[in-house]
Amino acid sequence: MDRMPVWADVVLIPLISLLLAAVLSAVAIWAIGENPWEAFSLMVDGALMRSSGWGYTLYYATNFIFTGLAVSVAFHAKLFNIGGEGQAVIGSLGVALCCLFIPWPHWTLALLGSTLGAALFGALWALIPAYLQAARGSHIVITTIMFNFIAAAFLNYVLVNLLRPVGAMEPASATFPDATHLPTFRDIFAGGEGVLFRGAPANVTFFVALAACVLVWLLIWRTKLGYEIRSQGNSESGAKYAGISPFRIIIVAMLISGALSGLMGINVTQGEAERLILNSAEGAGFIGIAVALMGRNHPVGVLLASILFGFLYQGGAELAMWTSIPRELIVVIQALVILFTGAMDNIVRWPLERVFMALRKEG
Amino acid sequence: MDLMTLLQILDSTVRLGTPLLLMCLAGLFSERAGVVDIGLEGKALAAAFFSAAFAYYSGSVWVGLLAGVLAAIAFSMIHGLASITFRGNQLISGVALNFLASGVTVLIAQTWFAQGGRTPTLEEGRYSNITLPFAESLQDVPIIGPIYYELISGHSILVYVAFLLVPLSWWVLFRTRFGLRLRAVGENPAAVDTAGISVQRLRFAAIIIAGVLCGLAGSYLATALQAGFVREMTAGRGYIALAALIFAKWRPWYCLSATMLFGLLQAIALRYQNIDLGAFVIPVQFMNALPYILTIVILAGFVGAAIPPRASGEPYVKER
Helix, strand or coil, X not given: CCCXXXXXXXXXXXXXXXXXXXXXXXXXXXXCCCCHHHHHHHHXXXXXCCHHHHHHHHHHHHHHHHHHHHHHHHHHCCCCCCCHHHHHHHXXXXXXXXXXXXXXXXXXXXXXXXXXHHHHHHHHHHHXXXXXXXXXXXXXXXXXXXXXXXHHHHHHHHHHHHHCCCCCCCCECCCCCHHHCCCEHHHHHCCCCCCCCCCCCCECHHHHHHHHHHHHHHHHHHCHHHHHHHHHHHCHHHHHHCCCCHHHHHHXXXXXHHHHHHHHHHHHHHHHHCCCECCCCCCHHHHHHHHHHHCCCCHHHHHHHXXXXXXXXXXXXXXXXXXXXXXXXXXXXXXXXXXXXXXXXXXXXXXXXXXXXXXXXXX | CCHHHHHHHHHHHHHHHHHHHHHHHHHHHHHHCCCCCCCHHHHHHHHHHHHHHHHHHHCCHHHHHHXXXXXXXXXXHHHHHHHHHCCCCHHHHXXXXXXXXXXXXXXXXXXXXXXXXXXXXXXXXCCCEECCCCHHHHCCCCCHHHHHXXXXXXXXXXXXXXXXXXXXXXXXXXXXXXXXXXXXXXXXXXXXXXXXXXXXXXXXXXXXHHHHHHHHHHHHHHHHHCCCCCCCCCCCHHHHHHHHHHHCCCCHHHHHHHHHHHHHHHHXXXXXXXXXXXXXXXXXXXXXXXXXXXXXXXXCCCCCCCCCCCCCCCCCCCCC
């Protein structure tokens, strides 16, 4: 099926799909009696025209980079890891345990520790579904969905019965010690006092996310393991024939994927809330699916798509504040993006292929 | 535990198990025809909203039911368009539909009713509970009387419909020509195609049936179990139904027992918060997670393998 140039596949199709999703969203906004153009400019205003808007956009984007990378690494091995949500929740638990029970002298060390904790916990939560897929052939989609629910129930139990401070009503852990406080963008760029990034939750974890992008790129395209993962994803029988163990690749790919999802816990738990709360992942695990599909499973694409979704999240919050458009509009847009870039890809691809075929005949 | 408590728990098992059963049968038809349906949750959610909204406007539960079923069928058609016509990934399509339903229902509810994403509480336009003949007069007969009065009588009509749908589904799937073809399309679509029968049309028929069943489930949730729609009211039931379907190994009668088992777990978790067994306490969170844990155990193959229809999840590409 070598009919289209690569740039059309990588850039044109996602852009057209995005346009379709945007048009449908505009129709939805118009249908509930608001002006789509005004809504859009309000979103741009709130998310991109002020530094604090950027601070929120990049904070959300940080979450989506981690979960988006997690989904893409699994996708490269042809595994659909839908359990990013659960892995992020358990990763947050790892972060909280690190911050609460180890007396860190400085935030840099605490960040190092919580990175390890988050990655380890997230990876472990992905291990059982991975093992069941590799050894027993149990479908990873079903098992990871189940593990999302089990993670939520488990965290609920841990918060209510174990980590909740004595006398507190709310199911949340105690506040982390001051030494674990991660510098926010305001601390970094405005010395903690200026108006730049005031009140915005973006923090140093964003740079960890950027580093993760680079590492994933290196892993997938510059290492033997990455090559093996991609071979397995392209053709399991081919990879097997070349001496690559499917068992090992499934386990390793899922461990990496789970670790990446878990890392999201640093941003929300240590970076923002500074304590462990219920439902800390807030659906970011699922947005990772949309981000990975849009970003064509490439770290650069994931980064751009994450910023786009960060913009949608922050812009959506602005809309909810100033207009009668509820936040759920973002969920609709997210669904449309998943639908058009993931499931109905061919609705754009088939006509486009025909266009390129026609062009080639003429040329 | 006395008989009355037991009966109350079983009664609430039936109430909570019914939406699971309807969604599980929906998944059964869809997956038997080779279309994996993660979007059960979304379809039922959309149906719940539209049946509550239209029952509110019209005051008639039947208008609501019709609206709910149509909404669920519309979602089915999107799923079919994506995964049958355009041969997209069925899992991704299902995930997208769940998000679509979760967003669209609140968006429309907020626009229509402006009550924070819910419909007004329904005064009329709900299912009335049916008292079976002689239930009142037999109430005092020991043991049988209370069982008949508390457990069997006094449910809404959809409960009885759901239970009758189990033998009906079995009959359709395993005793009719349509059912044979439907199952064949889930196992070996190429063979069905060779016999000159349209794979696409059969699969569309299967997902429309699934849409109708999800519509019933949504209508039951919003206008029988509760009085109106609240956001995310399906609360993961679609996924539990999916789990029950695996538990049931894609068979109608097992669907009944699996969903009732999961309904029982929900009923127990609802009635007793933490269960004190003397030596240790079973936390309520464990009871809530138990359906998912049981499914993992089944999937792990410890209790006999659960083998899905062979062609499920695969778009069919016609040979040319």
